[in-house]
Amino acid sequence: KKKKKKKKKKKKGKHKEKMPRMIVCNHHSAFDGFIMLWLANGTAAGMIELRKIPLIGRIGDSLNVIWVDRHSHQGRKRAADQIKQHVNNPDMPPLIVFPQGVCSSIRTLTTFKVGAFVPGVPVQPVALDFFGNKFCDVTWPDTSIVFELFYLGCQFINFAEAKFLDPYTPTPDEQKDALLFAENVRQQFVDVLPVTPTKHAFDDALLFRKAARQSPGLGTSHIVMQDVFSKLELKVETVVQLLKDFARFDVNNDGYIDYTEFCK
Numbered sequence: 722k723k724k725k726k727k728k729k730k731k732k733k734g735k736h737k738e739k740m741p742r743m744i745v746c747n748h749h750s751a752f753d754g755f756i757m758l759w760l761a762n763g764t765a766a767g768m769i770e771l772r773k774i775p776l777i778g779r780i781g782d783s784l785n786v787i788w789v790d791r792h793s794h795q796g797r798k799r800a801a802d803q804i805k806q807h808v809n810n811p812d813m814p815p816l817i818v819f820p821q822g823v824c825s826s827i828r829t830l831t832t833f834k835v836g837a838f839v840p841g842v843p844v845q846p847v848a849l850d851f852f853g854n855k856f857c858d859v860t861w862p863d864t865s866i867v868f869e870l871f872y873l874g875c876q877f878i879n880f881a882e883a884k885f886l887d888p889y890t891p892t893p894d895e896q897k898d899a900l901l902f903a904e905n906v907r908q909q910f911v912d913v914l915p916v917t918p919t920k921h922a923f924d925d926a927l928l929f930r931k932a933a934r935q936s937p938g939l940g941t942s943h944i945v946m947q948d949v950f951s952k953l954e955l956k957v958e959t960v961v962q963l964l965k966d967f968a969r970f971d972v973n974n975d976g977y978i979d980y981t982e983f984c985k
Contacts, residue, residue: 740815741843741888742808747910748819749827751869752881753849758784760847760883763815766804766837769796785813789836791822801836808842815845820903827851830916833903841896846886846909851879884913 744761746753754765766787772778781788787803790796807816820833827850837844873879886909895902911918970978970985 741845742811742813742815743837743840743842743844744815744817744847745820745833745837745844745906746817746847747830747849747914747916748821748824749849749851750824753819753824754817756849756881756883757817757847761815761817763817764807764813765817766800766819787816789822797834797836801839804836805840808840820906825921828916829921830907830910830914830918831921832919833907835899835903838891838895838899838902838906841891841899841902843888843890844906845888846906848884848886848910848914850882850884850914852882886910886913 744757744763746757754767758765764784764786766789767781769788769790772781772786772788787800787807789800804816804818807813818837820835820837821831822834823831825831889906889909891902895905907918910916967978968974970982972982972985
């Protein structure tokens with residue numbers, strides 16, 4: 722008698738096993754996370770400020786989002802450890818990370834933070850691009866999220882394109898050097914997107930926004946703060962305090978302290 726062949730059970734989500742468990746994506750708008758969660762059917766790493774928003778916070782917790790306190794060294798270290806544990810656990814869904822750490826202009830690409838690259842595992846780069854939006858630039862937070870949604874609603878169709886690039890497997894040198902790994906992955910995005918790479922990082926965006934809130938005239942500088950930090954041996958907290966002192970003297974909010982303001 723012929724033995725009946727046992728039918729092999731098909732494993733659900735088998736196509737996802739071919740994709741690296743770490744998905745890295747450029748970050749330009751408040752909608753990037755929703756787009757990537759829908760496309761990748763995974764979870765994400767997000768800034769802890771979003772957790773305070775009632776609906777988004779609850780949804781994030783249900784999706785096992787890794788919340789990152791970007792303003793704290795301990796918070797960033799804790800998030801890096803959680804990311805490493807997540808990607809090494811085969812039972813967990815793919816993890817979506819935006820290594821820029823903050824939204825940037827749609828035509829520039831700031832430096833990548835190394836937290837996502839410390840584990841030294843293969844990554845799946847996904848390049849997001851927005852086009853055809855006549856009424857507003859989707860870059861956030863140049864305008865408030867409420868006005869952003871209003872402007873996007875002024876046209877019937879809004880366009881976004883997600884390019885799944887070839888999976889990137891780190892070399893032995895890149896596994897030892899997370900900074901090298903991050904920079905080489907960033908170059909993959911530069912090669913396929915109409916963007917200009919810059920040396921600006923998360924700290925630049927943080928200080929830029931604080932300056933713009935305190936004194937509109939200050940939000941026009943494009944200095945790379947990393948150069949300032951290294952040459953003057955300053956910390957971000959020190960510069961934030963200097964911004965507050967500057968705004969106190971800059972009475973007319975033009976971004977300059979003239980002779981009269983200085984004398985006061």
